[in-house]
Amino acid sequence: MTDIEHAAFRVALTADFYDEDGNSKFDDLGLAVFEGCDDVEVTKFDEHRPEITSDQLTGCAGVVVLTPQVTAASLAQSDELLAIGRFGVGYDSVDVDACTARDVLAMITAGAVDRPVAEATIGWMIALTHHMLPKDRMIRTGQWDERTQYMGCELRDRTLGVVGLGGIGRKLVSLLQGFGMRQPIVYDPFVPASVIEELGARSVTLHELLTTADFVSVHCPLNDHTRGLIGANEIAQMKSDSYLLNTARGGIVDEQALFDALQEKRIAGAALDCFEVEPVTEPHRFGELDNVILAPHSIAWTFELFRDIGRTACRSMLDLSLGKRPVGVLNPELFERSSFRAKWSRITGIAEESLG
Numbered sequence: 001m002t003d004i005e006h007a008a009f010r011v012a013l014t015a016d017f018y019d020e021d022g023n024s025k026f027d028d029l030g031l032a033v034f035e036g037c038d039d040v041e042v043t044k045f046d047e048h049r050p051e052i053t054s055d056q057l058t059g060c061a062g063v064v065v066l067t068p069q070v071t072a073a074s075l076a077q078s079d080e081l082l083a084i085g086r087f088g089v090g091y092d093s094v095d096v097d098a099c100t101a102r103d104v105l106a107m108i109t110a111g112a113v114d115r116p117v118a119e120a121t122i123g124w125m126i127a128l129t130h131h132m133l134p135k136d137r138m139i140r141t142g143q144w145d146e147r148t149q150y151m152g153c154e155l156r157d158r159t160l161g162v163v164g165l166g167g168i169g170r171k172l173v174s175l176l177q178g179f180g181m182r183q184p185i186v187y188d189p190f191v192p193a194s195v196i197e198e199l200g201a202r203s204v205t206l207h208e209l210l211t212t213a214d215f216v217s218v219h220c221p222l223n224d225h226t227r228g229l230i231g232a233n234e235i236a237q238m239k240s241d242s243y244l245l246n247t248a249r250g251g252i253v254d255e256q257a258l259f260d261a262l263q264e265k266r267i268a269g270a271a272l273d274c275f276e277v278e279p280v281t282e283p284h285r286f287g288e289l290d291n292v293i294l295a296p297h298s299i300a301w302t303f304e305l306f307r308d309i310g311r312t313a314c315r316s317m318l319d320l321s322l323g324k325r326p327v328g329v330l331n332p333e334l335f336e337r338s339s340f341r342a343k344w345s346r347i348t349g350i351a352e353e354s355l356g
Helices: 096-101 114-129 132-141 144-149 167-179 193-198 206-212 232-236 255-263 303-321 332-336 338-348
Strands: 009-013 040-044 062-065 083-086 105-107 160-163 185-187 215-218 243-246 269-272 292-294
Touching: 009 303, 040 303, 062 303, 083 303, 096 105, 105 303, 114 132, 114 167, 114 215, 114 243, 114 269, 114 292, 114 303, 132 144, 160 167, 160 206, 185 206, 206 232, 232 255, 255 269, 303 338, 332 338
Parallel strands: 009 040, 009 062, 062 083, 083 105, 160 185, 160 215, 215 243, 243 269, 269 292
Antiparallel strands: none
């Protein structure tokens, strides 16, 4: 951690990046980006709180956030705060409208998570179709002869259905090109069909995707439009030999409807990295089922993932300190707002006309 006296631009990390002894839980958070930057000070919150409180923001020009929520109350005293940077691409925990109202940029680490999440999704697809978990348990319990009950299938000649074609969905389509699958299908009403076709995929309605795909892979953000997007009616449309994979957010899929479908074998299986209520601190009911793979919202966590997210988040803060526009901004309209530009100039000491 960089510790520079009297720094002009102070960047704080939320306390959940660190253990009780103040040591980083992760090998590389990208803080090397700030090395040699005498005008930037990097520090951390003293304690973890589920929701950032306004007093924690005192003196901060930017905050890199792992899990705490950012609400309107969090920003009640944010006259010196320029940016909230989410460590990742999901931002349902950040009130973007409240940030905009307070002249605070809301940022995500666009692009940094695409490959690890896509790669983990493919791993799950193979694990599900080859019954890797049941076969592992057979050896652990001495049930060798049960192997004839678990005949798998290949990805070859199967159809991938992507719900939400952001960076992760695009990378997934790209990485699967060598597996001999059929043309991927995509449901994303915000992406033009021509763009989807350029990726070698086909734009379809949600109904067509659910009734056609062998793998329904969820990669859209959680918001008012997508909450409950895949409920009982939608799951009922899926094929009996299809799989649902959710590496996005729990609230997009109705957990009760999915549990019922899995328990009754109305779909072949599922893989879930996220849940309606997190963290999961007691055995989850999905764990009772043998046709589901579960992970604690970390299936894509790799050294490379945290390094790349960290570098992207830190680079965005550094760019702000230098008067440059960072990438991954969710409310870019602030760059044209005079009150934000005045704040940016005041905090960085850079003339407004020189700001990006």
